[in-house]
Amino acid sequence: MSFRPETRRLTIRDIHALRERGENIAMLTAYDHVTAGLLDQSGIDILLVGDSLGNVVLGHETTLPVTLADMIRHAGAVQRGSSRALVVCDLPFGTATDPETALHSAIAVLQETGCQAVKIEGGAWAAPITARLVQQGIAVMAHIGLTPQAVHQLGGYYRHGKSDAEARQLIEAAQAHQEAGAFAIVLEFIVPELAAEISRLLDIPTIGIGSGPDCTGQVLVINDLIGLGICPPPSFAKPKADVASIVREAVAAYIAEVKGPAEEPPLV
Ligand SMILES: Nc1nc(=O)c2c([nH]1)NC[C@@H]1CN(c3ccc(C(=O)N[C@@H](CCC(=O)O)C(=O)O)cc3)CN21
Ligand SMILES: CC(C)C(=O)C(=O)O
Numbered sequence: 436m437s438f439r440p441e442t443r444r445l446t447i448r449d450i451h452a453l454r455e456r457g458e459n460i461a462m463l464t465a466y467d468h469v470t471a472g473l474l475d476q477s478g479i480d481i482l483l484v485g486d487s488l489g490n491v492v493l494g495h496e497t498t499l500p501v502t503l504a505d506m507i508r509h510a511g512a513v514q515r516g517s518s519r520a521l522v523v524c525d526l527p528f529g530t531a532t533d534p535e536t537a538l539h540s541a542i543a544v545l546q547e548t549g550c551q552a553v554k555i556e557g558g559a560w561a562a563p564i565t566a567r568l569v570q571q572g573i574a575v576m577a578h579i580g581l582t583p584q585a586v587h588q589l590g591g592y593y594r595h596g597k598s599d600a601e602a603r604q605l606i607e608a609a610q611a612h613q614e615a616g617a618f619a620i621v622l623e624f625i626v627p628e629l630a631a632e633i634s635r636l637l638d639i640p641t642i643g644i645g646s647g648p649d650c651t652g653q654v655l656v657i658n659d660l661i662g663l664g665i666c667p668p669p670s671f672a673k674p675k676a677d678v679a680s681i682v683r684e685a686v687a688a689y690i691a692e693v694k695g696p697a698e699e700p701p702l703v
């Protein structure tokens with residue numbers, strides 16, 4: 436781990452430069468100040484304030500209850516906790532339904548948090564939304580494949596791009612977002628061979644999650660990476676630590692210390 440005290444924040448030009456020189460882009464979610472600071476000190480390229488905070492932080496079944504106010508509150512904390520990483524904030528469910536609505540949502544996020552970019556879920560239909568934001572000078576990351584905000588329409592969290600028709604649609608969606616000016620695109624839970632093909636076809640970086648190794652970068656939910664959760668993570672997450680156990684052990688030690696030795700049973 437390397438601590439970088441005086442470094443400027445990465446820009447989307449730096450992210451593109453990483454791709455140009457063949458260095459993969461490392462992205463993780465963060466929802467709070469201290470986590471953002473730790474990941475930033477570790478040298479993460481991009482911090483995503485994901486609407487997965489609905490599941491991970493707020494305890495909802497889906498990301499749908501997350502509001503723009505929730506995202507703004509947490510994105511501000513992540514922005515303040517970091518100094519090097521590019522900070523991207525998800526536009527949550529219902530706040531990017533059309534270009535003008537998305538524009539107002541994105542403006543609120545950028546003005547009230549200081550973060551550098553927003554991410555929007557959606558296939559080719561959402562490319563005009565990307566275009567409208569880009570036209571206004573906003574850095575946009577697109578997100579295709581498994582789009583959790585559509586979970587009720589999709590009927591679950593499964594792998595995408597298995598059929599030829601679906602693969603064609605995903606390629607078209609990726610190209611449409613690139614054409615619209617997206618600076619990068621998340622490929623979530625897509626067939627690895629298809630994610631590799633999309634990554635070859637595009638000039639912008641692809642950031643994969645559960646989509647195989649051949650993307651320009653990777654993203655994971657931080658809790659899934661460090662094993663900080665109370666239910667099992669998605670199968671594509673390979674935890675590199677077991678922080679939940681460390682927390683349980685420390686808390687058990689604390690409880691034991693507070694309570695002291697167990698009282699002797701009364702003498703009869
Ligand atoms: N902690 C966490 N990690 C995530 O990656 C994540 C969230 N939360 N919340 C928002 C979405 C939801 N995601 C999910 C959620 C569940 C699966 C999952 O359970 N998939 C099954 C396969 C299910 C199927 O094929 O029908 C798996 O075994 O991975 C995958 C992605 C990804 N995102
Ligand atoms: C998993 C990533 C891509 C995301 O959108 C989120 O965490 O909300």
Ligand SMILES: [Mg+2]
Pocket residue numbers: 485486487525
């Ligand atoms: Mg998200």
